[in-house]
Amino acid sequence: xxxxxxxxxxxxxxxxxxxxxxxxxxxxxxxxxxxxxxxxxxxxxxxxxxxxxxxxxxxxxxxxxxxxxxxxxxxxx
Numbered sequence: 867x868x869x870x871x872x873x874x875x876x877x878x879x880x881x882x883x884x885x886x887x888x889x890x891x892x893x894x895x896x897x898x899x900x901x902x903x904x905x906x907x908x909x910x911x912x913x914x915x916x917x918x919x920x921x922x923x924x925x926x927x928x929x930x931x932x933x934x935x936x937x938x939x940x941x942x943x
Contacts, residue, residue: 868884886894
């Protein structure tokens with residue numbers, strides 16, 4: 867034997883040593899109709915525009931953070 871993974875030459879005629887081709891192997895577990903419906907269809911249909919927070923909310927958030935930093939510096943010099 868050339869390699870430990872080769873088939874023993876004495877067992878070539880044994881019907882148990884029949885191995886399926888790649889196509890046979892991978893086709894054995896597939897359903898009759900392997901195409902699945904899309905769970906998230908692409909395109910088509912009306913779209914609702916994404917609603918973002920207004921610019922005032924962003925300005926208030928940044929101003930609040932700056933105010934917090936300035937108060938912290940003023941209280942703990």
